[in-house]
Amino acid sequence: xxxxxxxxxxxxxxxxxxxxxxxxxxxxxxxxxARVRRIMEELGYQPNAIAQSLRKRATYAVGVLVSDITNxxxxxxxxxxxxxxxxxxxxxxxxxxxEDPEKEDMYIRALWRRRIDGMLIAPxxxxxxxxxxxxxxxQLPFVFIDRKAKGIDAPAVLSDNEGxxxxxxxxxxxxxxxxxxxxxxxxxATTTEERFVGYCRALEDAGIPFSDAFVAWGGYRVEGGxxxxxxxxAMASPPSAIFSTNNLMTVGVLQELVHQSIAIxxxxxxxxxxxxxxxxxxxxxxxxxAQNPYEIGRRAFEVLYMQLGKSGNKPNKSxxxxxxxxxxxxxxx
Numbered sequence: 619x620x621x622x623x624x625x626x627x628x629x630x631x632x633x634x635x636x637x638x639x640x641x642x643x644x645x646x647x648x649x650x651x652a653r654v655r656r657i658m659e660e661l662g663y664q665p666n667a668i669a670q671s672l673r674k675r676a677t678y679a680v681g682v683l684v685s686d687i688t689n690x691x692x693x694x695x696x697x698x699x700x701x702x703x704x705x706x707x708x709x710x711x712x713x714x715x716x717e718d719p720e721k722e723d724m725y726i727r728a729l730w731r732r733r734i735d736g737m738l739i740a741p742x743x744x745x746x747x748x749x750x751x752x753x754x755x756x757q758l759p760f761v762f763i764d765r766k767a768k769g770i771d772a773p774a775v776l777s778d779n780e781g782x783x784x785x786x787x788x789x790x791x792x793x794x795x796x797x798x799x800x801x802x803x804x805x806x807a808t809t810t811e812e813r814f815v816g817y818c819r820a821l822e823d824a825g826i827p828f829s830d831a832f833v834a835w836g837g838y839r840v841e842g843g844x845x846x847x848x849x850x851x852a853m854a855s856p857p858s859a860i861f862s863t864n865n866l867m868t869v870g871v872l873q874e875l876v877h878q879s880i881a882i883x884x885x886x887x888x889x890x891x892x893x894x895x896x897x898x899x900x901x902x903x904x905x906x907x908a909q910n911p912y913e914i915g916r917r918a919f920e921v922l923y924m925q926l927g928k929s930g931n932k933p934n935k936s937x938x939x940x941x942x943x944x945x946x947x948x949x950x951x
Contacts, residue, residue, distance in 0.1 A: 620661035629657040640665045679709045680922060681729035681737040683722065685765070686838065687714035689866055691892055691911045692740070695763065698915025699738060706923055708735070715742050717804065717838070723749040730758055736922045738915075740764040743806045759925035763918045764911075766808045773925065773937040775918040779809050782907040782943030783816025783863065786889045789905070790859040791824045793951055795887060798826075799857035801846045801871065803838040803864050813863045813891065832857055836867035843870025851878065851886075858886060859951070865892030872900065887951045891943075902949030910941050917941070 622640075626633045631650060638644040639654045646654075657663075682699050684692040700710045711734065713725035722742045726749035729737060736759035741750060750767055753760055762774035783800075790798050800817045803810045814833075821828055834850055836842030843862060847870070850857055862868040868890035875882060882888050882902055893908040894900075917939055924933050 620663040622663070622665075624661055625654065625657050625663050628661065629654045677733050677735055678707055679711060679732070679734045680919070681711045681713060681725075681732075681734045682763075683713045683715060683725055683729070683737060683739045684763075685715050685717050685740045685742050686866075687712070687716075689838075689864075690895060691865060691909065692764075695911035695915040698912035698917075699919045700915075702916045702919035702923075706919075708919075715740075717742050719743060719747045723747045726750060726753065730756065735926055736760055738763050738918050738922060739767075741767040743804055759922060761918050761922045761925070763914055764809065768808070771935040773921050773933045773935065773939075775914050775921060775939045775941070777809075777909045777914065778940045778942050779812035780816040780819070781940075782891060782909070783813040783861070784820045785816075785943065785945045786861050786891060786907045787817045787820035788824075789945060789947065790861065790887060790889060790951060791820060791826065793859070793887060795859040796826050797832065797855070797857045798859045798861060799832040799834060799850050801834045801836045801843060801850075801860065801862045801864075801867050803836060803867070805835070810863070817861065836862070836864070836870065838864045838866060840866050840870040840873070843867030844874045845870075847871045847874045851880070856886075860886060860888045861891070862888065863891045865890060865894050868892070868894065868904070868906075872904075882950050889951050893946070905946065905948045905951040907943045907945050909943055913941050 622633055622636050626636045631654060635646060635650065636654055638646050639651050680703060682696055684696065686692060696712055703710050711729065715722040715725060719742050738761050740763050746768065750770065754770060760772055762772055764776060766774050787798060802814055818828055831853065834846035836846040843866065847860065860871060862871050871888060880886060890904055890906045893906050894904060921933050921937065
């Protein structure tokens with residue numbers, strides 16, 4: 619394996635000159651730099667990334683901690699982060715907490731041990747894990763994505779959850795429904811709370827009494843959505859419309875309705891929150907309020923980049939960017 623001394627010898631320069639070319643620590647004549655880089659390529663020399671990070675006090679790597687990598691929403695969000703990061707010369711390390719606070723703690727600590735420059739975090743549940751609290755003490759730059767942690771001031775890039783839920787519920791009301799059920803995700807998560815507020819506000823604006831019997835829980839999982847719709851359909855007076863507040867739960871809802879041979883929208887109308895890849899292919903095509911996860915990821919990295927002092931002024935800790943949702947009306951309502 620070639621060393622920096624081998625490069626210097628073949629290029630006819632000092633080791634210090636090779637180091638200056640690699641690290642940009644001093645101006646080197648263009649023809650000398652070109653010769654050094656050509657020799658590095660010929661010899662297959664790779665600079666020691668760890669040593670470089672120690673000298674520069676930067677690794678040019680950021681961590682992304684999502685709560686469920688199996689959810690296509692987060693896959694698209696990470697793509698947005700990655701595209702923005704690569705443009706800025708950063709690499710991305712992705713971790714999945716799987717909605718488990720213990721895994722969240724483990725991954726946060728693993729990321730800071732790797733000396734990453736900053737993190738983008740979708741916290742589990744209410745985000746009160748010890749490692750997340752320690753990030754504040756360590757003053758490691760981080761930005762919340764999709765959800766916020768309660769009691770921690772940090773920039774956040776989120777969907778307009780309340781507005782999206784209001785749009786979905788209002789759409790069902792305008793279709794003549796009054797027995798509207800909502801399937802919520804995880805108790806304590808800010809996404810859950812905000813979507814519930816939007817649902818309740820739409821009912822109140824329409825003069826429809828709120829009924830706790832029409833609130834079900836699906837845990838942001840396919841099986842949870844399936845069990846939730848089973849419980850709702852077993853009611854003596856079941857809902858005429860279902861608002862599922864997460865794409866995985868919506869898949870479970872559709873599976874169970876097909877299993878029970880219940881016609882959509884004749885027997886029950888369905889609207890989901892989050893776009894589904896097959897929403898226009900399934901029958902009937904699914905009405906949704908769509909988030910924009912790619913934009914959330916891209917904007918979140920831009921905010922983190924500002925925090926790192928790479929672009930303009932550092933953002934205020936109270937900065938909160940809300941990405942609007944879009945109502946896409948199809949045949950399921």
